[in-house]
Amino acid sequence: MNSAPHIAVLDDEVDITLLLANYLQSHGYRVTQLHSGRALMQLMAADPPALVLLDLGLPGEDGFSLARQLREHWRCGLVIVTGRGDSVDKVVGLEVGADDYVTKPFDLRELLARIKAVLRRLMPGEAPAQGAAAAAPSRDKLRFAGWELDTAARRLTSPQGNEVALTTGEFDLLCAFAQHAGRVLSRDFLLEHTRGREAGPFDRTIDVQVGRLRKKLEADAEDPQIIKSVRGAGYILVPPVTSR
Numbered sequence: 738m739n740s741a742p743h744i745a746v747l748d749d750e751v752d753i754t755l756l757l758a759n760y761l762q763s764h765g766y767r768v769t770q771l772h773s774g775r776a777l778m779q780l781m782a783a784d785p786p787a788l789v790l791l792d793l794g795l796p797g798e799d800g801f802s803l804a805r806q807l808r809e810h811w812r813c814g815l816v817i818v819t820g821r822g823d824s825v826d827k828v829v830g831l832e833v834g835a836d837d838y839v840t841k842p843f844d845l846r847e848l849l850a851r852i853k854a855v856l857r858r859l860m861p862g863e864a865p866a867q868g869a870a871a872a873a874p875s876r877d878k879l880r881f882a883g884w885e886l887d888t889a890a891r892r893l894t895s896p897q898g899n900e901v902a903l904t905t906g907e908f909d910l911l912c913a914f915a916q917h918a919g920r921v922l923s924r925d926f927l928l929e930h931t932r933g934r935e936a937g938p939f940d941r942t943i944d945v946q947v948g949r950l951r952k953k954l955e956a957d958a959e960d961p962q963i964i965k966s967v968r969g970a971g972y973i974l975v976p977p978v979t980s981r
Contacts, residue, residue, distance in 0.1 A: 742856055743785075744769075744788050745771055746771065746790045747791050748790075753967070757845075758770050760849070761849070773798070774803045788815070789813055791815060791816070791817050793821050805833050814856060814858075815834060815835045815836050817837070844919060845975075881915060882896070906931060910931050913931060918978040921970045926971070927972070
């Protein structure tokens, strides 16, 4: 039987639930993806999670009402993860019993730290899940998903030990991702960190270079697992990055 803490992720956006599921599973958690309040209530009756990540903006449903139901009937952690950043919504969310409130776009490492803090309060005697969010690495060799990026030698090596050629733009872009792993990076941020003042207001170079990087890094560029898109927000390097 899987003894890892069970986390339910409820969001109507499949991309978001998949992103969070992949990231949390890589850190040792058991994750159930949900897309409706009804599915959440069914899960709570059958296999209640230790913590729920709840989006308020579910079509046709009241996220605050779901939060109240959770608090009235179950003892579990509750972190609201939503695009509604208004201070009134945050106050109401905390008043109905949420343990924390995170607005989109979010930093995956920060969200993981908040999840761990809530679980520690709920289960003080429990050991944390395997894996830890890596701090932003600063050394020359950055490793992720079996790949090694040597920032000093400007060299990318595959998990099989083969050197993979990158253009200057592709290398700079990958460095930006690796140095900010776990964070959703906007196109503007990536343009500033790769092209600076050369970038124009309608520059789509980032999208093109991300596509090229995916063809080199991903087993299936049409179903990327390393560099993922976050709708309306930008891109994120999902695997943890270590340095030496």
